[in-house]
Amino acid sequence: MSLALYRKYRPSTFSEVVGQEQVTEPLMNALSNDRIHHAYLFSGPRGCGKTSSARIMARSLNCEKGPTPNPCGECQSCRDLVANGPGSLDVIELDAATHGLVDDARDLRDKAFFAPVNSKYKIYIIDEAHQLGPGAANALLKVVEEPPPHVIFIFATTEPDKLISTIRSRTHHYPFRLVPPGVLGTLLDKNCKDEGVKVAKGVIPLVVRASGGSVRDAQSILGQLLAGAGKEGVTYEIAVQLLGYTDGALLDDAIDALAARDGATLFTTVDRVIESGHDPRRFASDLLERLRDLMIVDALGETNPAAILREIPDDQLERMRAQAKHIGSAGLSRSADIAAEGLTQMRGATAPRLMLELICARMLLPIGDASESGMLSRIERLERAESISIPVRPASANTAETKEKAVSAHVSEAAPKQPEKSTAPKANKPSAPTNHTFDVSGLRRLWPDVIEDVKKKRRLTWSLLSASAQIIAVDDKIITIGIVNAGARDSFLRSNSDEILRQAFIDVVGIDRKIEAIIDPSVDGTPQAKGGPTKGESLDDPQAPSGLSLLASELGAEVIKVEEHD
Ligand SMILES: [Zn+2]
The missing domain is CATH 1.10.8.60 (Helicase, Ruva Protein; domain 3)
Structure with a gap:
């Protein structure tokens, strides 16, 4: 039977230890300068070389030419203590998990005073040192406190904090870590x-x-x-x-489908994952890891991500760059949030496949999520839509023509006669207010223009309405406006903003209605207006809309678009 790799390639000198330079370099310096301490503590996660390093330390100390960072490899001690060698009588390894008893510790304490058989030092390597019981630790303490000059202790532990402090304080502590x-x-x-x-x-x-x-x-x-x-x-x-990893191709398919908001392909991919015998949890966790990688690729921009994502081949990086661009920073962050949350819910879930499908469905959800990342991803999608010249909403410098179209689609009687297109906006004002019946969605289409008009009339009113109000209802006497909270509503009324708004409706839409303001918390996050104050613009009212509602106001266009399909 062949030797296990980790035994076959076990290091015999500190220079062969990989990825623990923070520990091996000072130890080698101490050895070459003959600054030997009588007790060491090697701490760190399992499997990162603590015990191997303790043996190397023993070999370096007991070499005929030692203490030396480069044991000669020829003397008896070096040959005994080489990796996979027979071992030495003077290097005693104890596992505290099995030798945690007081009697064993007493035995050790008594024997420690005998001189080494044929080496310089008698070295005790105590593995899993945190498992020493209090009795055993106290029995050892005496000899650790005042050891005979030929005795050296090396404690190794995954949990240094659990090692009795009177012992720990007498050691030189070397923390090992996971290898990059x-x-x-x-x-x-x-x-x-x-x-x-x-x-x-x-x-x-x-x-x-x-x-x-x-x-x-x-x-x-x-x-x-x-x-x-x-x-x-x-x-x-x-x-x-x-x-048991998810095939990279499956992950690519899932991410591509997510980028394209292609639900059919995404769910087909999930089906393939299950059919090919993969664990849904594993897939969700691999998907999360991929989203993390994409976020790194996205954050690095033009910088070559290979420096951080070393494990990923170049062609895959190229593909990931395209994926990151498609999904966008906010989309990635939001999807990662959903995946992470879903993974937690999947722990112990009896129907992991169902949970995985729910995660995918939530990632695909375009809107309805008022969280900030949800908003940002909506903005990003809007921006992309605009960059490929899909007109999302009428331009804010609304032409009479667009307005006419919008109004006529929702006015039960003929729209008021619009003046010549070529005349200045002021001339757009209808000669007299009329009393046609509008429905709410028809009026909401014009809300951005009403808001623009309000901005010209009074900035305070505009700042109150632009991001935190929407049209709730309209009849032939009253337009009801929902305002996000009581504070904003009171400011609105106190400042007689209702009159400003009434006038704006007359000027822009051509209808004269009494304005009623009610509190409607649902406004925040789904307002209808575009053109709210932008960052850096000073607002003259403490009830200024929050950053989130400003973002939301940018999305008014999409909300309108959705309503078209209602
Ligand atoms: Zn030697």
Whole structure:
């Protein structure tokens, strides 16, 4: 049986330890300067080299030419303590999980005073040190406090905070960490070359991801893939299947469908995910990870994202750039929020497929989400629609012609006769107010123009209405305006803004109605107006619309558009 990769390639010197320079460099310096402490604490996540480093430390200390950062490799101690070597009587490894008992600690304490058999130091490596019980820790404390000169302790633990503080305070603490993907990838590439097995592009990144930054896990996973490799080496397809990852092609299809708001394709993709035996949770988590990557690509703009997303091949990056552009920053952020929230809900859900489909449906939802990111993504879509010259709404410099069209579609009688197109806007004023019956949506179409007219008449009224009001109802006597909150409504009435608005309706639409203002909290987020104050414009009223409602006012156009399909 062949040796597991992580044992086969276990380092025997600090210079062979990968990705832990923050620890290995100071340790090597201490060794070369002969500044040896009697107790060390190696902490960090599992599988990142703590125990291997403790053994290397022992080897470096006990080399005939040591203490040295470069053990000679030839003396008896070096040969005994080489990785996978027979071990040395003077280097004693204890697992606190099994030796946490007081008697064992006492035994250790007593034996510690005997001189080493044939080395300089007697070195105790105590693994899982946080599992030392209080009794055992106290028994050890005495010898850690005042050790014989030939004794060195190396405590290794994933949870340094749980190590009894009287011991911890007597150690030199070296924190290990997870290995960065780039470093780990390079190591695994080298392992594959040394093993003489060809590995397809994209496989190593999958292994790196599956390992979560643990060298031991990464090499263990790679070992399994190499063991099952055929003549053509390790293929991407096999790796994806063995590691249970979602095939990148499925993710691409899902993201492309999302970008195009193509529900049919997105749900077909979900079906393919399930049919091919993938776990819906895994897919949701892979989708979230892809959205995260897209956000990075988007944030970096023209900067080459390969510097951060090292694991992703260039052709894939190119594709992701296009995807990020299609979905837009806000769309990505919103989709990621939905995916993250959905993942939490999927934990323990009895119908994960259903949950996955709900997540997809929510991502596809165009509007109705008043959150800020929902708003932003709507704006982005609007901007894109405009950039490909789809007229979303009549231009604010409304021509009489457009207005006429809009009005005539919703006026039950003939629209008031409009003056010549060529005359100045003031001349647009109908000769006398008329009393045609309008429906609400017809009037709402003209709301942006009414608001523009209000702006000319009085800025305060405009700032109260532009983003936080909408037309609720209209009959032959009264136009009812919904205003988002009591404060804004009171300001509206106190400032006699109703009269300004009445006049604007007369001037723009040609109808004279009494204005009634009611409170309608639902206005915020779905107002009808365009042309609210923009950032930086000073407002002369404390009830100025919030940033969110200003954004919302930008969306009035789309709301109108939706209503057309009602
Ligand atoms: Zn040696």
